[in-house]
Amino acid sequence: MSMSNYHFIVNSTASSGAGYRTWKTVEPILAEENIVYSVYFPKDVRETEVLTRQLTRSSGEDCHLIILGGDGTLNAVLQGIECFEHTGISCIRTGSGNDFARNMHITKDVRKALFNILHHPKEITLDYGELYLQRDDTDAGERRRFIISSGVGYDADICEEVSRSRLKSIMNRIHMGKLVYVLIGIKQILTRQSGKALIRIDDKEPIKISGMFFTVAMIHACEGGGVPFCPQADPTDGKFDICLVKNMPKWKLFLAVMLVYIKKHYLLREVTGFRGRKLTIKTENPEWFHMDGETPCQIRRLTLECKTGLRIFL
Numbered sequence: 001m002s003m004s005n006y007h008f009i010v011n012s013t014a015s016s017g018a019g020y021r022t023w024k025t026v027e028p029i030l031a032e033e034n035i036v037y038s039v040y041f042p043k044d045v046r047e048t049e050v051l052t053r054q055l056t057r058s059s060g061e062d063c064h065l066i067i068l069g070g071d072g073t074l075n076a077v078l079q080g081i082e083c084f085e086h087t088g089i090s091c092i093r094t095g096s097g098n099d100f101a102r103n104m105h106i107t108k109d110v111r112k113a114l115f116n117i118l119h120h121p122k123e124i125t126l127d128y129g130e131l132y133l134q135r136d137d138t139d140a141g142e143r144r145r146f147i148i149s150s151g152v153g154y155d156a157d158i159c160e161e162v163s164r165s166r167l168k169s170i171m172n173r174i175h176m177g178k179l180v181y182v183l184i185g186i187k188q189i190l191t192r193q194s195g196k197a198l199i200r201i202d203d204k205e206p207i208k209i210s211g212m213f214f215t216v217a218m219i220h221a222c223e224g225g226g227v228p229f230c231p232q233a234d235p236t237d238g239k240f241d242i243c244l245v246k247n248m249p250k251w252k253l254f255l256a257v258m259l260v261y262i263k264k265h266y267l268l269r270e271v272t273g274f275r276g277r278k279l280t281i282k283t284e285n286p287e288w289f290h291m292d293g294e295t296p297c298q299i300r301r302l303t304l305e306c307k308t309g310l311r312i313f314l
Helices: 014-032 045-058 070-079 097-103 111-118 152-162 167-173 177-191 252-260
Strands: 006-010 037-040 063-069 088-092 123-134 141-146 147-154 193-202 209-219 240-246 271-276 278-291 298-313
Touching: 006 014, 006 045, 006 123, 006 147, 014 037, 014 088, 014 097, 014 111, 037 063, 063 177, 070 141, 088 097, 088 147, 097 193, 123 147, 123 240, 123 278, 141 278, 147 152, 147 298, 152 177, 177 252, 209 278, 252 298
Parallel strands: 006 037, 006 063, 063 088, 088 298
Antiparallel strands: 123 141, 123 298, 147 209, 147 278, 193 209, 193 278, 209 240, 240 271, 278 298
16 A cells, blocks of 8 residues: 555544544654645545545555544445455544454554554455345335444344434443443343344245344454454454344343353354355344444345455554
8 A cells, every 4th residue: 555545534523522532643643754644524424435435436546544433434434435456444443332443453552553554554355244225125225335243133223222322422421331332232121022034044045033132244253342242253254143033031131141241142042143145134024223333224124245355454
């Protein structure tokens, strides 16, 4: 990557302003080292997508995007990439979730992370997900991408409620943002009603489910602030690791939540793991789905495919 092609994309509102504060650490280092760069402060997800599309249109030159933001900012950048072959991504940790940074073992030390990117970058080609969503049987559908995970059910419901909760910004200010997910997760266990669904992995026979609590396709091991739903997931193998929880009584769901943190949830017969390149989920009623924690709408049909070719520089 040419040093003249560094493009910093800063989510200045990530984690109550942590993105902007991180930039104020990065900026003087770049000046001190005479690094040529461009910096952008997109106002929202849509502006981030449009900016990324403009920066990554193939011109035969490499484009190195350095993201100062959380998983939501990374997802927005992923949506906008026009030419994967000539685009590389690096991440400096900000945001409240940081599952991508955690999964990739990116240091919390901003100076060290920047030094590695500028002087000793390690290139890895990762998988990413592409999904095709339909809100109902008459919907023409829409294609989107994700970098960590996508699912329907419990984890999506938590993400959707957290996105509406004013408590998250309050807890982020005192560095306890994860607690919001825990509290809403407990509430969802107590109140959520499991529904009927049909899932299909690759070209195998469909699986009928009378009480689907959730289904998630994972590229990386952890989502939701470090929850290892699929601890064996490998982001370079071209396949999803899939976790399905079904027909589980509420008291046992609390046990499952405790077991997942020590990676023992698959001991429960209601928790099943699969691996595959393609996953289709059909639900009887509209359900929230998430992609990297973002919940754009409710759907009745979701098709996910594992792709490869995302260039990461650590």
